[in-house]
Amino acid sequence: MVSFISTVPSFVSLIPLPSGSFQTYSTTPHSSPINCKIGADFDGDDRFPRRRLLHCLGATIGMDFIARSSSFVEVANAADLIQRRQRSEFQDKIKGTLFDALKGNPDIVPSVLTFALNDAMTYDKATKSGGPNGSIRFSSEISRPENKELSPALTFLEEVKKEIDSYSKGGPISYADLIQCAAQSAVKSTFLASAIRKCGGNEEKGALLYRAYGSSGQWGLFDRQFGRSDAEQPDPEGRVPLWATSSVQAMKDKFSAVGLGPRQLAVMSAFLGPDQSATEALLASDPEVSPWVQKYQRSRETVSQTDYEVDLITALTKLCSLGQQINYEAYSYPVQKVDLSKLKL
Structure with missing residues (x-):
């Protein structure tokens, strides 16, 4: 890990310079600085603006912290996996x-x-x-x-x-x-x-x-x-209809209320009662639902039933996800730590 102090020279060359009179420094060895009129942002001759130097150091420290925190990210990712x-x-x-x-x-x-x-x-x-x-x-x-x-x-x-x-x-x-x-x-x-x-x-x-x-x-x-x-x-x-005695319109209204339509009503016919054939016969009486009922009946006759x-x-x-906040840490548990000192090599 490179210390943050050792990175300061590389940041010096990147310090933005004032648009007015300023002093610049060359990073080439043995080169002489170009002397210009010093602005009010400086403490004195041949010195960097304190404000800009602090910005430089702050950025450097921030990068050093990010580098050091990478190990924490790795641990967090491992825990997630x-x-x-x-x-x-x-x-x-x-x-x-x-x-x-x-x-x-x-x-x-x-x-x-x-x-x-x-x-x-x-x-x-x-x-x-x-x-x-x-x-x-x-x-x-x-x-x-x-x-x-x-x-x-x-x-x-x-x-x-x-x-x-x-x-x-x-x-x-x-x-x-x-x-x-x-x-x-x-x-x-x-x-x-x-x-x-x-x-x-x-x-x-x-x-x-x-x-x-x-x-x-x-x-x-x-x-x-x-x-x-x-x-x-x-x-x-x-909030829940009595499916066995509900009209197709009442079923459509309920499905619509939770964000589902005639297509979902037709495909979930098996959920609406023990006799799927009777349910589908009822649903087929509705012009909006009927095409979907027929589509899924044909699909069930195929080998794959893909549709x-x-x-x-x-x-x-x-x-299954209507209005639910999922806890993605549910059912996880602490992993038992292995005491390496007790391992026989």
Whole structure:
């Protein structure tokens, strides 16, 4: 590290000179200074302006500080990388737990999807309140008419949470995160099941088909929305429609209120009730929604289902982040330090 004093000469040559009479110094060895009339900014002959010299020293000290602080930046970057790895590993383990749990209870998938939708649909743009904050877990909210069929989903997720919390090194998972991660796993399970059906029920071939043609890479932004905080009380009533009895217009109005349109309404038909076919038949009666319903029905008949899958992932990603402040340090934990003095070489 070069000391800041040793850098002063190089800065001297860069000092801006007054536009009027001044004295300049040559940095060439054995050269004589050019003597000019001294201005009022100087203390005396053959000396630099104090003000400009202080500016020079201040800049030099600042650069010296920046150089010395680079080690702190490196430490901060390393800590950030460690936290990212910890969160990523935790997420991967959560996905495995949820996949196994859903595979053992496939009938719960529709309820898990609606559960995630209803938790998020409490979002209110005007007040910036509600959204996917886990408030649906409160007894007064889960008992509302729009949620009365979703108690099994809550029971299911409570059991999954116990398992996840048992191996979490960075504290218990929030319900807000768990609910949306469960929706992600439920969506993936439906695509995997579709691939298996297209392979005549062969699970191994179906898994290969899904890995080859699925849109797993589209989940990157969804995975970064990890670190939601739980609400401490139920969200206000009257924000979520009773999907089973709502008109298409009422559904469109609600989706529009949270920033989603007819396209997202059509692609999320599986979230609106246990009978997707019946829901889509209703949605197809609306001229705005019908083209999208038909588009996704055709897409599901293809091997890749790309249009349907990509648009569904995009819609769910937007839904799962409505009004949420993500804590990107959540679930990270201090790394145990190694005592080098105890290592045997």
